[in-house]
Each structure stands twice: as structure tokens, then as C-alpha cells.
Amino acid sequence: MNFDPRLTNRSFSAVGTRPIRPDGIDKVTGRARYGADFNMAGQLVGRVLRSPHAHAVIRGIDTSKAEALPGVKAVITAADLPDLTGGDSALYDILDNCMARRKALYDGHAVAAVAAIDARTARQALKLISVDYEVLPHVTDVDEAFRHGAPLIDDAIFTEGLVEKPVKPSNVVKRTQFGHGDVHKGFGEADFIVERSFRTEQTHQGYIEPHACVASVSADGMAELWVCTQGPFVYRQHCAQLLGMEASKLRVTSSEIGGGFGGKTHVWAEPVALALSRKAGRPVKLVMTRDEVFRASGPTSATSIDVRIGARKDGTITAAEATLRYSCGPYAGGWAEVGAMTAFACYRLDNVRTVGFEVLVNRPKTAAYRAPSAPMAAFAVESSIDELAGKVGMDAVDFRIKNAAQEGTRASYGPVYGPIGIGPTLEAVKNHPHMQAPLKKNQGRGMACGFWFNFGGQTCVDLNIGMDGSVSLAVGTVDVGGSRASLSLVAAEELGIDYGQVKAIVADTSSLGYNDMTDGSRGTFSSSMATISAARNAILILRERAAQMWDIPADDVVWEKGHALARGEKYGNLSPLSLKEIAAQSGTTGGPIAGHSELVADGAGVSFATHICDIEVDPETGATRVLRYTVVQDAGKAVHPTYVEGQYQGGAAQGIGWALNEEYIYGKDGRLQNAGFLDYRIPVCSDLPMIDTQILEIPNPNHPYGVRGVGETSIVPPLAAIANAVSNAVGVRMTHIPMSPPRILAALEAGAGKHDA
Amino acid sequence: MAGIAVSTTINGDAVEYLCQPDETLLDVLRDRLGLTGAKEGCGTGDCGACSVIVDDRLVCSCLVLGAEAEGRRVETIEGMAHGDTLHPLQQKFLEHAALQCGICTPGFLIAAKDLLAKNPDPTEEEIRFGLAGNLCRCTGYDKIVRAVQDAASVMRG
Numbered sequence: 001m002n003f004d005p006r007l008t009n010r011s012f013s014a015v016g017t018r019p020i021r022p023d024g025i026d027k028v029t030g031r032a033r034y035g036a037d038f039n040m041a042g043q044l045v046g047r048v049l050r051s052p053h054a055h056a057v058i059r060g061i062d063t064s065k066a067e068a069l070p071g072v073k074a075v076i077t078a079a080d081l082p083d084l085t086g087g088d089s090a091l092y093d094i095l096d097n098c099m100a101r102r103k104a105l106y107d108g109h110a111v112a113a114v115a116a117i118d119a120r121t122a123r124q125a126l127k128l129i130s131v132d133y134e135v136l137p138h139v140t141d142v143d144e145a146f147r148h149g150a151p152l153i154d155d156a157i158f159t160e161g162l163v164e165k166p167v168k169p170s171n172v173v174k175r176t177q178f179g180h181g182d183v184h185k186g187f188g189e190a191d192f193i194v195e196r197s198f199r200t201e202q203t204h205q206g207y208i209e210p211h212a213c214v215a216s217v218s219a220d221g222m223a224e225l226w227v228c229t230q231g232p233f234v235y236r237q238h239c240a241q242l243l244g245m246e247a248s249k250l251r252v253t254s255s256e257i258g259g260g261f262g263g264k265t266h267v268w269a270e271p272v273a274l275a276l277s278r279k280a281g282r283p284v285k286l287v288m289t290r291d292e293v294f295r296a297s298g299p300t301s302a303t304s305i306d307v308r309i310g311a312r313k314d315g316t317i318t319a320a321e322a323t324l325r326y327s328c329g330p331y332a333g334g335w336a337e338v339g340a341m342t343a344f345a346c347y348r349l350d351n352v353r354t355v356g357f358e359v360l361v362n363r364p365k366t367a368a369y370r371a372p373s374a375p376m377a378a379f380a381v382e383s384s385i386d387e388l389a390g391k392v393g394m395d396a397v398d399f400r401i402k403n404a405a406q407e408g409t410r411a412s413y414g415p416v417y418g419p420i421g422i423g424p425t426l427e428a429v430k431n432h433p434h435m436q437a438p439l440k441k442n443q444g445r446g447m448a449c450g451f452w453f454n455f456g457g458q459t460c461v462d463l464n465i466g467m468d469g470s471v472s473l474a475v476g477t478v479d480v481g482g483s484r485a486s487l488s489l490v491a492a493e494e495l496g497i498d499y500g501q502v503k504a505i506v507a508d509t510s511s512l513g514y515n516d517m518t519d520g521s522r523g524t525f526s527s528s529m530a531t532i533s534a535a536r537n538a539i540l541i542l543r544e545r546a547a548q549m550w551d552i553p554a555d556d557v558v559w560e561k562g563h564a565l566a567r568g569e570k571y572g573n574l575s576p577l578s579l580k581e582i583a584a585q586s587g588t589t590g591g592p593i594a595g596h597s598e599l600v601a602d603g604a605g606v607s608f609a610t611h612i613c614d615i616e617v618d619p620e621t622g623a624t625r626v627l628r629y630t631v632v633q634d635a636g637k638a639v640h641p642t643y644v645e646g647q648y649q650g651g652a653a654q655g656i657g658w659a660l661n662e663e664y665i666y667g668k669d670g671r672l673q674n675a676g677f678l679d680y681r682i683p684v685c686s687d688l689p690m691i692d693t694q695i696l697e698i699p700n701p702n703h704p705y706g707v708r709g710v711g712e713t714s715i716v717p718p719l720a721a722i723a724n725a726v727s728n729a730v731g732v733r734m735t736h737i738p739m740s741p742p743r744i745l746a747a748l749e750a751g752a753g754k755h756d757a
Numbered sequence: 758m759a760g761i762a763v764s765t766t767i768n769g770d771a772v773e774y775l776c777q778p779d780e781t782l783l784d785v786l787r788d789r790l791g792l793t794g795a796k797e798g799c800g801t802g803d804c805g806a807c808s809v810i811v812d813d814r815l816v817c818s819c820l821v822l823g824a825e826a827e828g829r830r831v832e833t834i835e836g837m838a839h840g841d842t843l844h845p846l847q848q849k850f851l852e853h854a855a856l857q858c859g860i861c862t863p864g865f866l867i868a869a870k871d872l873l874a875k876n877p878d879p880t881e882e883e884i885r886f887g888l889a890g891n892l893c894r895c896t897g898y899d900k901i902v903r904a905v906q907d908a909a910s911v912m913r914g
Contacts, residue, residue: 020851027859028847030794030834034860037793120777206894208798208806209860258796258860259894290799481857481895642854646896650857653897677803677892685898686882686889 014492015705018642019499021485023256032256035212035228036287043214044073044115046276046286047122048269049129050296051104051111054138054362054670055151058104058131061112065128071121074280075129077112081275084244093331095242097365098271104133105153105330106362107671108295110268115276115284138362138670142302142327143199145171145361153330153360171360173328176337178413179321179353186319186351190310192391198380200719200737201663202302202327205369206654206682209258210293215273216283223250223277227270230260230478231517235267236509242271243278250274253508254478261654262368263298265517294675299664300369301326301335302361305380307343315394317403319351320344320412324377328358329365338373341413342716343381345451346422346608348405352412362670368519370651371452371712375658375719379737382448382720387733396447396724397430400610404449421634421698422449422608428694429610434630443616443627444729450609450716454709455520456601459527460513463491463534465542465593469580471495473534474507475527476515481650481711482643483523489639490528490705494535496562497579513598521709524639526601532704538595545589546577603702604709609633611652611717615725619748622741624660624726630692636700636708648714649691655718657683663738765826767792768836776823782816783807785823786833794834794863798892805891808864809833815871817890834863837870846870846908855904857895865891869905877913881906 026032063075078101085091095101100109112129116122137151144150150171158166161175187193213227223245229235232252240247257264273286288297306323322343326336336356343354389399404422411417429435429447439445462474473491477483484504492499516522539559546564547554552571557564563576586593614628631648638644661681665673674680699706723734726744732751736743760775767790776785786792786809795818798804802817809818810832811825837844846869849855856862865888872879872887879887884905885898893901 018854021854023859024851024856025843027856027862028843028850028866029838030792030863032859033793034796036787036797120779207858207860208804208892208894209796209858210798256860257858258798259858261894287797290801290804482854642900643857646854646857646900649897649899650895654894676801677799678801682892682894683897684889684892685902686885688885688898690881690902691897691899 012493014489014499015637015639016641017489018640019485021482022488022503023479023484034209034258035255038214038226038255039285040214040216040283043283043285044117044280045119045122046113046115046273046284047126048110048272048292049112049126050292051100051109052107052671053104053133053135054107054140055136055153056104056133057136058100058102058111059134060132062130063112066114066125069121069125069128071117072114072125073117073282074115074276075112075125076275076279080279081242081271084242091241094238094267097331098268106364108292108364110272110296113272113276115280140361140363140666140670142325142359142361143304145359146325146357153362157360173332173358173360176340176356177353178340180410181351183319183321183351183353187310189312189318191313192388193308193310194384194388194391195308196384196735198305198307198383198735200303200376200379202299202363203369203658203662204294204298204680205261205263207259207261207263210288210290211269211297212287213270213273214283214285215270215277217274217278219281221245221249223274225250225252225270225274226255227252228255228257228264230257230264230480230519232478232509233476233514234265234517235270238267239271239274243274251508251510254506257478257480260480261370262372262519265519266367268297290677291675294680295672296364298367298369299364301328301366301373301376303339303376305376307380307384309384309388311388311392313392315392315399315402317347317349320349321353322377322380323355325357325359326373327361327363327366329363330360331365333358333366335366335373339377342374342451343377344412346405346449347403348409349412354412363664370654370715374450374452374716375655378448378450378716379719379723382717383723383733386724397426400449401426401430417606418701419698420606420608421696424696424698425608425610425632425634428632428696429612432612432630434612434628439614442619442729443614444725445612445614446721446724446728447610447612448717448720448724450713452521452607452713452716454525454604454607455522456526456604457516457520457522458514459530459601460515460598461527461530461534462512463531463538463595465538465579465583467583467586469501469583471497471502473502473504473531474512475504476507476512477523477527478506478518480518480523481646482640483527486524486639486643487527487531490531491535494532495539495579496560521607521711522601522604525604525703525707525709528639528705528707529601529703530597530599533597533599534595536595537597538593541593542579542582545582545586545593548589549577549582549585550574603700605636605700605702607634607708607713609713609717611721613721613725615722615729617726617729617744622744622748624739624744626656626689628689631714632694632696633710633713634696634698634708635710636703637697637706638695639707641695644695644710645693647710648693651712651714652691652718653683653688655715656688656722659719659722659737659739661738661740761824763824763827765829765831767831768833778824780823781819782821782823782826783818786818792833792835796860796863798860805868806861806864808867808891810867810871815868834867837866844870845911846905849904849908849911853900853904853907855896855900861891861893865893865901873909873912877909879909
């Protein structure tokens, strides 16, 4: 497939327009079917019993009374999900997280499940299950868990990545390191050095739709799973492996998805629902409550990060280092590693070193959350960069421009950048009227940059041309925010037809080849690449069919603006054939016309954003209000600009919630204190201003249209941008996220004595 | 347990059902009547995804008992469009891309309809506070507010 190397002067007809999404009508009329909106005949209600303890040995489970309750059709424990993971430790962790085996590892850890004829009976049955726990000491704080002598969560964990293999187990799973140059030498050349420690609290993705599925296992071993997921193929793989099924016998259909943000990339309830259905011999619907969503799904890491950055008087950064400790929940993860990779990715650094530590705690298993791990690292680094700019005596934007990474810069995590957008977003911010707007008393302005890798991955689409010339596009990446619209635009662009002539759907796992999940901002990037490839394959066939209809060589037929044209003066009397005309004759020219594509979408272009925000702090209450917010981000090419703006705005809003309000609060007993939307408060409409966006388009040379992913980067800068704004407003450097009113009041009080919050 | 017989009006149609005394209106709508447009995001009245209008009053149907609908008029998202003609709010939500995942959309549309019925020309601040009982995690609310402003303008004529 010929990917255009650089996109200059390419004009688009469909791409870049803003049509209404194909799934829109169903979503405004209530017709769209989400995870909990699907039912099967004879379906039972599944419910899960969860540990009330943060850490406890499960000595025994007595399910006999529950099983005897009329209306209960199946009760399962870990014994019903035998270990079939064959030494795959990551898969074993998924299994253990779905249903605790030896120990309950966090408040909310599943220990048993029932399927009953109705919800009332199922709830009653849970109360009849008796679990004999031996409660163990627990640790929920990342710094406490890191220390020697902390309660051990898994005594088989010996820290990987150390020079000498440790002789004692600990809660530190792994140490990773990135960087280049000589940091020691670099700090020696610095005239100014900033050194700070930061903390961020654990947050949840906060999708409004709780996890929901309907599982049906037949007596012959065939199974179906209807589920809200970002990755039906990955869910199929994990469920099939955990239940000992062949993947092809499990058909997974992804429902409409009511938000995921990384949180629906992991199986939790689905293997349980399948095991219940297998045991009961009937379909089982399992829907999490909001309380369960908070206690047992999601969340992101809590972090503790130390940063040190040095610069010369002229504003050149001479060295930068960071140590990042990220909580993983009770299972191994690679979250600090990702934080360590992203921390300094915005900058051109000769001497840089980042070290990440993965830390086990008695909290739910950490899951991906939109640009996972990057926002916390950016908070620590961008706060320090702001402070260092102040010490050097430079404007915060100019200081960043001076040190920004460029094409050819070796990234702190290894690779050399191609064309990138960090410089252009900074220049756009420098020139943005927002930066010049006046501020009043108690108000502050902050800005910050953010980076995300983006991802490509395995992708597959089918493009089928009907006999009426309409086009159905079956994709395998779940549509989380408008990708059916953007992919229809891409198909229309490539075929040269109207957007309305294309209908995109998300196929089930039995109808299309394997696709990686919708994660890593890959949905539109990778599936558009596959769509272009499939469309080009279909065009080859359309040209051949036209050649047949004209009885001329196929090489003499070209495709332009949705029509086959006979090239050459000798064909002057042949009128162009439209896609519709060719499709109408397909039955007599060789059968159905289709284009397929299976590829690994390599070359996802890295993404950068710079945000500006104005806030006002109420000195009496410590409450912070966001007054104005601007997002500038490189999209590569915005396929459907309205939905690109939506991604920018949505990520910024999530970041604002994270920065100011959202946090998991654990009691001394290790139990989550705020497992509901009343006490875990995500931003509501009256909390936010309009969120202005500016889309930059620095084409990704690895994509035929220049597309980069756009979904995740927008959550990376807000924590730091708001922290910088608050710090500027109150005159004290804020180092602990979220900046809730009590923390701001404490900072104001400490500020009187010139201490740090 | 014996069910309670309820006679009510839903989207203009007379409806009768039996429900349990502890069953919410949301569960009745979704599980007994097949009206799954109202969503359960929390079950505690915090997210507004289950918003419906009962006798001209905006409520979270997860906080109303099914039995309480007796003799009342219930409006749900399924009754918002007239045949093929979308309500101006529905149309503007589409045009402004005021939805991404769409799970909160039915609740927002119902809440916005109630808001505009009471205040046909709201300021941005009034819209923001009027819709503060509905959570959206995807959009940052910007496009929702603009869609409501635009729809209000169309509805005022």
C-alpha cells in the first residue's frame, strides 16, 4: 500500500467536514443499546459477593445455604474458575482479580457469585454465603507500601530490575530506568536547580455506564457474550483462555459503550458471568452497581514523584531527573514505567534520567485511564519547569520553547522524533489572546505541556459494496466517541463518494479478523489506515469490473471522484462509470465487490498539547473555580474536527476534575470511603467554563492522510496547568493533587510562612 | 410477593403494570416495559442518566418507586420525538456533536426539555446550573451547553 510520504497541498473533500454521526439518531432517541440494554430468553440475574477487607486470607467459603435458596440457579467461587493460565502470570493476575483465590487483596475483591431468577433473590443469596476470612495487615498508601517493613501483599514478589537480586520480598515489583547523557555532569553545569516532591491521588475513569454483560454458554460449549467493552477481541481471548474454550466458539458482541477511557480494556465480570451461565445452563446478565464500579474496577495509579531539573542562566536545561513511584493495586503492572517514559518527552535534553518503581497496594488493580500514567508525571515535571523558568527569570512559555523537543531530537525514552507538534503548540499558545487577557485579585493563570505516544496495532476492516452502490464498512475498533463518523468520512474520501453512501458498523468477533482494543488513541488512526487500504483494494476490483463492462484492459481504467474513467484518447466516447453503475452489474461481472484489509498500523505519530487555564481561588473556603480554559493540540489531520474538539474538551474536563476534586479516599480500615458519585465528585456542568480548542495539523508522515491519534493527550497537561495557575494565584507551589479546598487552605496558611503545600 | 397494580400514562399512552413495592420506576421502565432509554448510571440520584418527567416535574427515576407512577403522566426519552420529527433539542444535540458515548444523552435531553419548558431563554449560567444534576464524562459539557442554547433559540422562533 502506498502511503503518501508527506502531505503537502493535498486537498480533501470528505475528510475535514463535520457531518452528523451515523449512530446519532439512535442515541438521541434512546434506541441505542448499551451493555445493560440487552436481554435473552430465560436470562438469570448475576450478582457478585465482594470482600469487605483490604487484605485477608480466605480460609473457606460455605455456599450451601445460598445454593438451597429457591430461585438460585448457580453459585460459583474460585473453584469454578480453575487455573488454566499455564504459567502466564499476567493472565493469572486477571483470573485472580476476577475471583479471589487464596487471598482477598482489596476492599471490593470478588470472592463468590450467584445467578438467580431475579435481582431480589440474587441479593438474598449473597447474604447467605459465608466466607471465613483471616484478616491480614494491609497497606493502601503508595509511599507506605514502598517502605521496608510495610505489610507484604505478595511474598513471591522480589523486585526486578535491580543490579543485585534482592534476598527479601517486597511490594516493589519492578524498577525501570530511561534516559541518556550524564545527569551528574549536567547538574554540575546548572546555575539554577529546582528539586521537588509531588503526590497525586488515585482517580477513576468515571464512565457513566457501569460494566454490564449478558453471557450465554450452551450445552455444546458454544457461547455468546454481549458486553460493553473497548476490545471485544481481547475480551474474547481472555475469557476463552480463562474458561478453557476455543476462541472461535465464543462470539463477543460489543454493545454501544457508555464511556471507557481505558477502564473497559480489562475483563472483570465477564469470565464470572460466563462461568455462572455454564454452571446454570442459562444466560446470565451481570451488571455492576456504581459502588462496585468504584470498589472493583478502574482506577488509575496513586503516585509519588521526585523531580530535579537544572538550567543555565540563559535558560538551557542542563539536566533533568525524576523518580516515580506508581501504585499498581495488588498485581504487577507497568505504570511507573510509562510515567518514566513520558515524564520529559516534551523536551530536548542532553542529560536525562527517569526511574520508575511499580508498587503493590491493597487497592483495586490499576487499569488504564486515558494516556495512562502520563498526567501525573507531567504534573510533577511541568510544575518544576514553571518554577525553574521563574528562577531563571524567563517567561514560562519562552522557557519551554527554548527547550522544546524538535524533529530529530532524541526523546528521553529512546526514539528520535520525526515531525512533531510541541513547538507549534507552544508558539500558538504564546500568540493566543488568552495569554494576554487581564486577571483580577485571587486569580491565576497557568499553562503546561503534555505528551502521549499514541498506538497503532492489529487492525482489520471489511468494506462491502452493495448492488445498489451503498457501502458498508465493518470495523473491529469499538466506537467510543464518533469513530464511525470519521471512518465513514475516510471511506467516502478514498472512494470518492458521498458520506451518506457509507454506513460503518462495529463488527462482532465472529464476523471480522482480530483487532486490538480501542486504546492508545488508535481507533481512528488505525482503522482509517485499514479503511484506506480496503478501499484501495475495492477500487482495484471496481476498475477491473469497469474494464470488463467496456471490454478494455484494466490498466487503461483509472478511478477518480467515485467513477471509473477510461484513460486515453481512443476511449473518448466512453462515459465514466459511477460506483453505483459498476455495483449494479456486479452479479454478471464476477460477483460481489469488496475490499479487505488486515494490517499492523505501525507509525502512530506522537502527540503533543499545550493548555492554558485561568482559575480563581476563594481565600475563605479554598475552593477553586476554573474561569477560562484553552486547549491547543496537534491532530496530524482532523478527520471530523467537531469530534476532535470533543476529545480535547473531554480530556481537559477529566483533567480538571482530577486536579481539583477527584480522589479515592481510604479509611484506616482499608475500605474505600467514597464509592459513589456523591462523594467522588466529577465535574458537573456548573463547575466548568466553555473549553476553547485550537486544532493544529502537523501531518503524521506514517499515515496516508497524516492522521495522529487525538483521544488521550488532552488529559495530560491539565493537572499541571491548573496547579501552575493555582500556584500563581496563591503564591505557593502546589505539590499535591487534587487541590481540594482543604489542601488549598493548608497551602494558604503555610504560604504565610513561605512553606510549601 | 404480590405485585402492586399500577395504571399510569407513559408518553401519552395508557399503561398498566404490576410491580414490587421496592421496585423503582427506572426498573419498571427498563425491565418490565422495555423502555431502556433511561439509563442507570448510579442508582442513587447522583448522575441523572435515568431522568424522566413525572407530572411536569424532572425526577431521577431511580429514586421514584414504580408504584408512585399511579395516576400520573410519565415522559421518557422514547416519547420526545414525534414520529420521524426530532425534537429541536435532539436535532441540535446531533448537529453540535453534544454527545460522544451517548449514555448520558437521554437524561440530558429530558433535563434540558424540562429546563426550557420553565425558562425558554436561559443564560449560559442558568443552563449550566439547570443541567448540573446530569453527569457527562465525555464532552466537558461545552457542546451540550451550545446545543441547548441553539435549541432554545429555535424553539423561541
